[in-house]
Structure formats: C-alpha cells, structure tokens
Amino acid sequence: MNHPQNRETGEMAIAVSRNKKERSVFIKDWQLYSLIVLPIIYLIIFKYGPMFGNIIAFRRFVPGGSIIGEEWVGFQYFQMFLNDPTFFKVFSNTFILAFLLLVITFPAPIIFALLLNELKNQLFKRFVQTASYLPHFFSIVVVAGMVFEILSLNGPVNALIANLGFDKISFMQLPEWFRTIFVSVDLWQSLGWGAILYLAALTGINEELYEAARIDGANRWKQTIHITIPGILPTIVVLLILNIGNFLQIGFEKVLLLYNPLTYETADVIATYVYRVGLQSGSFSYGTAIGLFESIIGLALVLGANYVSRRITDNSLW
Amino acid sequence: MKETWQYKLFKYFNVTILIFIVFVTLFPFFNIVAQSFSSESYINSGQVSLWPKGFNVETYRVIMSDNMFWVNYKNTVVYTVVGTVISLVLSTMIAYPLSKKRLKGRRFLTLFFVFTMFFNGGLIPNYVLVTSLGFGNSIWAIVIPNAISVFNMLIMRTFFQNIPEELEEAAIMDGSSTFGILFKIVLPLSKPILATMMLFYAVAHWNSWFPAFIFFTEKELFPVSIYLRNMIKGAETAVGAGATSADNMVQISSNIKSVTMVLTVLPILMVYPYIQKYFVSGVMLGSVKG
Structure with a gap:
C-alpha cells in the first residue's frame, strides 16, 4: 500500500534532523566562527567600505561634507574624463608601461632561471641567487634614491658616458628616458625573486628524461628545448595568466617617486593622475571616477585571465 | 658523453653573464655605501663608484646626531x-x-x-x-x-x-x-x-x-x-x-x-x-x- 503521508513525514523528519545537525555544527564550531567575526567586520569596513565609497564617483563630493557625497550627478565625472586629453595620455602611458613590463620583466626571470640551472657549481649558484634577491627587500624609497644617485649628472653612469667621450645625459629630466629607466628598475628588483618558482619547477624535472635524451644523442640545447622548457611550461602559463590579470598594476608608488613634471609626458599613469587630481587638487569625485574606471578594467582582466586559465590549464585562482 | 665545444663555450659565456648580473644587481648598493663615506667634492666631480674617495665619517656623525x-x-x-x-x-x-x-x-x-x-x-x-x-x-x-x-x-x-x-x-x-x-x-x-x-x-x-x-x-x-x-x-x-x-x-x-x-x-x-x-x-x- 502507498503511504504518501508517511513518506512526507519521513522526509520532514530527515529535513528536521539535518536542520538540527546544521545547527549543532554551528554550535559546535562557534569558537571558530567567533575567531573570524572580527576580521570580517574589519574587511567590511576597510575593504568593502571603500568599494561602496566609490559611490562618490556619481555624486558631488565636498571635502569635509558627507563621506558619501552631497547629490547625484550621474555620469558627469565620467563624461568629464572622456573629454580630458590628459586622461588619454595617462591611459596610453599606463598601457605602454604595462606592455613593456609584460614583454621584458615577465620572460627575464625564466631565462635567468635557465642560465642558473646550467651551473654545476652549487656554491656559485647559491651566491648568484642570494645576490639577485637582495633588491627585492629594499624599500622603494631607497631604490628611487639609488636611481637618482646613479643616474645623476655626477653619478657613475654619466661618468662612464663622459669617459667614452659622449655628452652627459640628465636622465631623470628627459621624458624619452623614463620608460627605459622604469622598466630597468623593475627588472633589477624582480629578476632574482621572480626566478624562485621557475627554479623550483626545474628541480622537479625527472632526471631520467635527460639520461634518455643523452642516450639518443641530444645535445644540451636540444635537451633544453625538448625537456627543460616543456617541464616548466605549466609554471610559465600560470604565472603569465596571473601577470595578465595584474596587467595594470605597474607599481604606482615607484612612478610617483621617479617621475617629475618634466617627465609627465611619458611617466604619468592613471594612478598618479588620480593621486594628483584627487588628493592634490581636491577633485575627489573626479579622481574617484577615473580610479573606478581603472579598477573595473583591472577586475575584468583578472576574471578574463582566470576564465582562460581554467579552460586551458585546469588552474584557477579560486 | 663528451661535452661539445659549443657547450663549453656556452658555459664560459653563461658564467660571464651571471657575474655581470650580480655586478649590476649589487653595484647601486655599493655605490651608495662608497658615496656615504666619501667627501662631497669627489662625489660631485663624479669620481666615486665602488670605493670611497676622500674618506669621511663626519656625515654619519651629523645624521646620527x-x-x-x-x-x-x-x-x-x-x-x-x-x-x-x-x-x-x-x-x-x-x-x-x-x-x-x-x-x-x-x-x-x-x-x-x-x-x-x-x-x-x-x-x-x-x-x-x-x-x-x-x-x-x-x-x-x-x-x-x-x-x-x-x-x-x-x-x-x-x-x-x-x-x-x-x-x-x-x-x-x-x-x-x-x-x-x-x-x-x-x-x-x-x-x-x-x-x-x-x-x-x-x-x-x-x-x-x-x-x-x-x-x-x-x-x-x-x-x-x-x-x-x-x-x-x-x-x-x-x-x-x-x-x-x-x-x-x-x-x-x-x-x-x-x-x-x-x-x-x-x-x-x-x-x-x-x-x-x-x-x-x-x-x-x-x-x-x-
């Protein structure tokens, strides 16, 4: 005989017991939850708060007034930057710098790791590695200070140029030099540090593969092409995707320390422009609108890169 | 297997490049240290690179005071x-x-x-x-x-x-x-x-x-x-x-x-x-x- 009612009550009983179980899980783990409550409140205030604070891109903001602005103005500030020639300048500067970093400072650590991998002398290898990490630990302020000293008119680089019989160059004042300097500094700081993960991947390659290749008569170059590079390819792909996701994050603090009005033409990027119009000139809403625009492009790049990553490498950030 | 002469050549080349990289990495730092112990006139005439000239610890004393x-x-x-x-x-x-x-x-x-x-x-x-x-x-x-x-x-x-x-x-x-x-x-x-x-x-x-x-x-x-x-x-x-x-x-x-x-x-x-x-x-x- 059929007992629909019974089945229903049975299901209800299961649901109730599951509910009870869930509740008891919460009760059992209340201490775990109590640990994480404070950080969540922190996050809501200090991370999600400013996200919500972007509302002032659509509202007129008066310093000292309400922190969410005075009145709605719609897309007025967005139209404003679309008509602002400086905006296009900083936008293209940002993309050019980001692109240079991607094609130069991204592959350099791979090559560096491959070169280190060919060293047989472990002591020398360790020495080169240790030295190459060092700039990563220097404050960006100190790094900027060193750059100014080395490239100054009395600095060693200009001394060399003068010795070779050329005219001295005031590097930090010339817009045509800024990109070279910026990328070189980035390379200098990240070459060794960026190679760590590749070196780890290199030690993971099966030694037997090389032996087999040697028996087949492959020389070192062929081994590199056919064994070493495929061996670290997964690492390269993952880091490349991460890099594309962070494409626009070119190191705003470094620009801020290295540039000056004479080099704005090539050095001024979106973030520094936001800093100047927003905090220095006090156009908070206008600066926020530009910043929001950049953040949204950044988020789209991360999501896009993550999507591609999941499709082709089974690796995703979350 | 014996190493080819190309690989041997590469090894010398490789060590040279890596030494160069270490030099470039550390140079700015040593330059700053050398400058910090040099006297200003030598720095201004562009003579200080890796070794202090006109040895001077007076500036350390001034800054630290x-x-x-x-x-x-x-x-x-x-x-x-x-x-x-x-x-x-x-x-x-x-x-x-x-x-x-x-x-x-x-x-x-x-x-x-x-x-x-x-x-x-x-x-x-x-x-x-x-x-x-x-x-x-x-x-x-x-x-x-x-x-x-x-x-x-x-x-x-x-x-x-x-x-x-x-x-x-x-x-x-x-x-x-x-x-x-x-x-x-x-x-x-x-x-x-x-x-x-x-x-x-x-x-x-x-x-x-x-x-x-x-x-x-x-x-x-x-x-x-x-x-x-x-x-x-x-x-x-x-x-x-x-x-x-x-x-x-x-x-x-x-x-x-x-x-x-x-x-x-x-x-x-x-x-x-x-x-x-x-x-x-x-x-x-x-x-x-x-």
Missing part, C-alpha cells in the same frame, strides 16, 4: 612592531577557521576575502574613509587599513590545512576547546610559517611609506622612509608630508642622502642572510594551492 632622524627611525620601529603584531593576529584569526574543511560557509568566506585581492576601493575612497575615521596623523592610519595581506593569509591557511587532523581529534577527545587546540597544538606546530609571515609583514611595514606620506602632516610622526623621501625628492608638495618639511630645503648633497639610505637599509641587510631562506620557502608555499 640629528634628533629628527632618530625620532623618525624610532617611529618606523614602532610602526613595524605594532603593524606586524596586528597583521599576524588578524591573519591567523582568518586562516585558522578557513583551514577547516568542515566549516559551513567556508567557500563563501574565502571568496569574500579573495575578492578584495582583485578589486579594491581605490585611492580616494580609501583616503576619505581613513580620514573620516579620524585616523589622520595617527599610527592607525598606517597599521590598520593595510593590516591583512590576503595572499599571506592563504599561505597560512594552506599550512594549517596540512596539519594532521588526528592530532586535533586526539585533543578534542581530551576535552580541549577550539582555542585550546589553536594555542596548544596548531600554533606551536606552525612556528616556521609564523616566522615566515612575521618576516613578510615586518619587511612590508618597514619599507612602507605611501600611507604615511598621505596621512601624516606632523614631522614627529614620520617614519624614516618619509624622512628619506623628502630628502630625495626635495621641494615638492604633497598632501601630507612633502609640503611641510622639504619645501624650503635646497639641494641636499649626495653624501647626506647616501648616508640616510645606508642607515635605512642597514637593519634589513643585517638580517637578510638569515631571513632570505624563510622568504623563499614562503614563496614556495604560496605556489601550492590549498
């Missing part, structure tokens, strides 16, 4: 210690619960934290928030808003996840509470990762300058990075720092700047040989996804 330098230096130490403690405590408070697979809502909470890595409020909303909370010209402006690095937190979480479940189960049998387990079992077992995280945060706080730059107007509160920044950039107006201190300074000599730079990086250099392996292991842990 500058009261403001020590006030700012002490600030950096205080900000670094307080900031590192806050960062470590908060990160542990998140990472430990999130390392428990049984935790309800774990996926959602993780996403809630990770999302802030990829989308942040931006410079100006952050500035408005921090100043309207009344944090301007106080240590909280620099140690609170950037207290958590989600990336570091994820490394810690991965580490906690790999602690054998049985240890904790045994402790539960003995009647330990969650906090008891955390303090008596998990944290003592996690000393390596706590040390690594402490160093990650400490170096970041030590090197930090931008929050102080925009939120501080009082010289007495500056960290040493701002003291140095104002020397390097000289007269340039900023929201906070630059405007007050450096505006009427004329050109500051390379010698003085070099001394300040050396004194600023000295603590990092002294611990660097001991800490770099922790950093490397931290980066490796970060690459293992949890």
Whole structure:
C-alpha cells in the first residue's frame, strides 16, 4: 500500500534532523566562527567600505561634507574624463608601461632561471641567487634614491658616458628616458625573486628524461628545448595568466617617486593622475571616477585571465 | 658523453653573464655605501663608484646626531612592531577557521576575502574613509587599513590545512576547546610559517611609506622612509608630508642622502642572510594551492 503521508513525514523528519545537525555544527564550531567575526567586520569596513565609497564617483563630493557625497550627478565625472586629453595620455602611458613590463620583466626571470640551472657549481649558484634577491627587500624609497644617485649628472653612469667621450645625459629630466629607466628598475628588483618558482619547477624535472635524451644523442640545447622548457611550461602559463590579470598594476608608488613634471609626458599613469587630481587638487569625485574606471578594467582582466586559465590549464585562482 | 665545444663555450659565456648580473644587481648598493663615506667634492666631480674617495665619517656623525632622524627611525620601529603584531593576529584569526574543511560557509568566506585581492576601493575612497575615521596623523592610519595581506593569509591557511587532523581529534577527545587546540597544538606546530609571515609583514611595514606620506602632516610622526623621501625628492608638495618639511630645503648633497639610505637599509641587510631562506620557502608555499 502507498503511504504518501508517511513518506512526507519521513522526509520532514530527515529535513528536521539535518536542520538540527546544521545547527549543532554551528554550535559546535562557534569558537571558530567567533575567531573570524572580527576580521570580517574589519574587511567590511576597510575593504568593502571603500568599494561602496566609490559611490562618490556619481555624486558631488565636498571635502569635509558627507563621506558619501552631497547629490547625484550621474555620469558627469565620467563624461568629464572622456573629454580630458590628459586622461588619454595617462591611459596610453599606463598601457605602454604595462606592455613593456609584460614583454621584458615577465620572460627575464625564466631565462635567468635557465642560465642558473646550467651551473654545476652549487656554491656559485647559491651566491648568484642570494645576490639577485637582495633588491627585492629594499624599500622603494631607497631604490628611487639609488636611481637618482646613479643616474645623476655626477653619478657613475654619466661618468662612464663622459669617459667614452659622449655628452652627459640628465636622465631623470628627459621624458624619452623614463620608460627605459622604469622598466630597468623593475627588472633589477624582480629578476632574482621572480626566478624562485621557475627554479623550483626545474628541480622537479625527472632526471631520467635527460639520461634518455643523452642516450639518443641530444645535445644540451636540444635537451633544453625538448625537456627543460616543456617541464616548466605549466609554471610559465600560470604565472603569465596571473601577470595578465595584474596587467595594470605597474607599481604606482615607484612612478610617483621617479617621475617629475618634466617627465609627465611619458611617466604619468592613471594612478598618479588620480593621486594628483584627487588628493592634490581636491577633485575627489573626479579622481574617484577615473580610479573606478581603472579598477573595473583591472577586475575584468583578472576574471578574463582566470576564465582562460581554467579552460586551458585546469588552474584557477579560486 | 663528451661535452661539445659549443657547450663549453656556452658555459664560459653563461658564467660571464651571471657575474655581470650580480655586478649590476649589487653595484647601486655599493655605490651608495662608497658615496656615504666619501667627501662631497669627489662625489660631485663624479669620481666615486665602488670605493670611497676622500674618506669621511663626519656625515654619519651629523645624521646620527640629528634628533629628527632618530625620532623618525624610532617611529618606523614602532610602526613595524605594532603593524606586524596586528597583521599576524588578524591573519591567523582568518586562516585558522578557513583551514577547516568542515566549516559551513567556508567557500563563501574565502571568496569574500579573495575578492578584495582583485578589486579594491581605490585611492580616494580609501583616503576619505581613513580620514573620516579620524585616523589622520595617527599610527592607525598606517597599521590598520593595510593590516591583512590576503595572499599571506592563504599561505597560512594552506599550512594549517596540512596539519594532521588526528592530532586535533586526539585533543578534542581530551576535552580541549577550539582555542585550546589553536594555542596548544596548531600554533606551536606552525612556528616556521609564523616566522615566515612575521618576516613578510615586518619587511612590508618597514619599507612602507605611501600611507604615511598621505596621512601624516606632523614631522614627529614620520617614519624614516618619509624622512628619506623628502630628502630625495626635495621641494615638492604633497598632501601630507612633502609640503611641510622639504619645501624650503635646497639641494641636499649626495653624501647626506647616501648616508640616510645606508642607515635605512642597514637593519634589513643585517638580517637578510638569515631571513632570505624563510622568504623563499614562503614563496614556495604560496605556489601550492590549498
């Protein structure tokens, strides 16, 4: 005989017991939850708060007034930057710098790791590695200070140029030099540090593969092409995707320390422009609108890169 | 198999390149050290590269007797210690619960934290928030808003996840509470990762300058990075720092700047040989996804 009612009550009983179980899980783990409550409140205030604070891109903001602005103005500030020639300048500067970093400072650590991998002398290898990490630990302020000293008119680089019989160059004042300097500094700081993960991947390659290749008569170059590079390819792909996701994050603090009005033409990027119009000139809403625009492009790049990553490498950030 | 002559040639070439890389990497630093011990006239005529000329320790004496330098230096130490403690405590408070697979809502909470890595409020909303909370010209402006690095937190979480479940189960049998387990079992077992995280945060706080730059107007509160920044950039107006201190300074000599730079990086250099392996292991842990 059929007992629909019974089945229903049975299901209800299961649901109730599951509910009870869930509740008891919460009760059992209340201490775990109590640990994480404070950080969540922190996050809501200090991370999600400013996200919500972007509302002032659509509202007129008066310093000292309400922190969410005075009145709605719609897309007025967005139209404003679309008509602002400086905006296009900083936008293209940002993309050019980001692109240079991607094609130069991204592959350099791979090559560096491959070169280190060919060293047989472990002591020398360790020495080169240790030295190459060092700039990563220097404050960006100190790094900027060193750059100014080395490239100054009395600095060693200009001394060399003068010795070779050329005219001295005031590097930090010339817009045509800024990109070279910026990328070189980035390379200098990240070459060794960026190679760590590749070196780890290199030690993971099966030694037997090389032996087999040697028996087949492959020389070192062929081994590199056919064994070493495929061996670290997964690492390269993952880091490349991460890099594309962070494409626009070119190191705003470094620009801020290295540039000056004479080099704005090539050095001024979106973030520094936001800093100047927003905090220095006090156009908070206008600066926020530009910043929001950049953040949204950044988020789209991360999501896009993550999507591609999941499709082709089974690796995703979350 | 015998090495081909091409490979032998490559090996010499390789060692040469790597030595060159080491030279270029270390040169700026040695140059600064040499300048810091040289007299200004030799620096100005471009004669100082790797060895001091016109040996001079007078500048060290002058800088080290500058009261403001020590006030700012002490600030950096205080900000670094307080900031590192806050960062470590908060990160542990998140990472430990999130390392428990049984935790309800774990996926959602993780996403809630990770999302802030990829989308942040931006410079100006952050500035408005921090100043309207009344944090301007106080240590909280620099140690609170950037207290958590989600990336570091994820490394810690991965580490906690790999602690054998049985240890904790045994402790539960003995009647330990969650906090008891955390303090008596998990944290003592996690000393390596706590040390690594402490160093990650400490170096970041030590090197930090931008929050102080925009939120501080009082010289007495500056960290040493701002003291140095104002020397390097000289007269340039900023929201906070630059405007007050450096505006009427004329050109500051390379010698003085070099001394300040050396004194600023000295603590990092002294611990660097001991800490770099922790950093490397931290980066490796970060690459293992949890």
